[in-house]
Amino acid sequence: MESLPKKAKVVIIGGGGHGLATAYYLAKEHNITNVAIIEKGWIGGGNVGRNTTIIRSNYMHDDNGLFSEFGMDLWRKMSQDLNYNVMFSPRGIINLAHSDAQMNVYARRGNSMRLNGIDAELLNREQVKEIIPMADFSENVRFPIFGGLMQPSAGTARHDAVAWGYARQADSMGVDIIQNCEVTGFDINNGKINGVRTSRGDIKVKKIGLCVAGSTNILAEKLNMTLPIETHLLQACVSEPVKPVLDRVVTFGAGHFYISQSDKGEMVMGGDLDGYNSYAQRGNLPTLQHVLTEGIAMMPFLSKLKMLRTWGGIMDMSMDGSPIIDKTHIDGLYLNCGWCYGGFKATPASGWTFAHTIAQDRVHKLNAGYSLNRFNTGHLLDEKGLGTKTWIS
């Protein structure tokens, strides 16, 4: 078992993708190597190992688009940078449109993306059919495919490898990774962080970064903070492996369903939240049935496949659907949370900007829009206008 240091320059709570990436960039970009990562379970056991591996930057708003596109650059270089093959596969993502109005909305988003230097192509029905002929192009369907918006440079990566790659590089630069160690409290003096208490002892530290996804509210309670976040459950599933049939990521435009095919041949699928506050890390069948019904409406052949595994992870659902990377009212406490459905793709950009925010004690312009007080001031980042209230979609 790793020994617990008595003091550290920075403590990162949470050894998931974002926490490991933050520690890596603290060491690499800011020469801060006296860093301890405190993880309650094991590294990569949370959402970085539970997602559907999709990477994209197809956002309309500048704050989201520029942040995510910065992340895309880091993804492209990641295997070389970490000297670890994360199997980044820029296979492209297609968001399907099922009405003229939706085509107009996609055209607008595509134009916004291009203005931010992100690749976007508006496809008509025939072009979509050429790329994904297995989708339902028959007559008399409830949600006919009118076309779609494609980001060719989007894709997937091996999610576990991302955690392992960041962990190995951070470790080799001197970062302590302490697993099976739960944070039990904080030492705060005159509004300043003085240390952190854990199940295995105390650490004296002036700067703490919180990267705990679905457990943010639990730690916030220990800090007497109430955050604009609800904790919800999101499920994903994979089918039995089949021969290569789908070489893109595709999302259904008339509901919430996304699909890609893994290198092993499994169809990787996900969709809606279970819809009520949950810390269960396991799913409930009605939601899975609802999500897969959408999948079958989009690609009828899916009904023939057997399900291999289903699982769940707990999400920080922020109230406007966008994340928070910011300082807090407590000096030395930094917050990284609220990733909703999209935490995995943000791993490198989140780690990079969070490391900057911690090291320099100020936000970078890339994460300035992800402020905590935007809910108070009314500067919401409502990319879809969809936070925890999934039923309003």
Add this chain to the structure above:
Amino acid sequence: MLYIKCPHCGMRPQTEFSYGGDATVKRPELNKEISDHEWDNFVYNRKSLRGKHLELWQHISGCRQWIKVERDTATHEIFKTFKADEDVA
């Protein structure tokens, strides 16, 4: 599948219900001068407890009444359900 005992209709599957969030959040009094921070707490900030959680559900495919449900957010155990205007002891 969760089974929720609607205080009006009896035990029904979760698919008949729609979720309405934390039932302990109170709207600030009408016509009272309140700060942005209080408004923020009402509209956005949530405790989102792990464990016993009092929440609103609507029996949308049944009697359409809003009800309160006391449920464990980690185990999904439902302890008790209440009518919307019923006091929670």
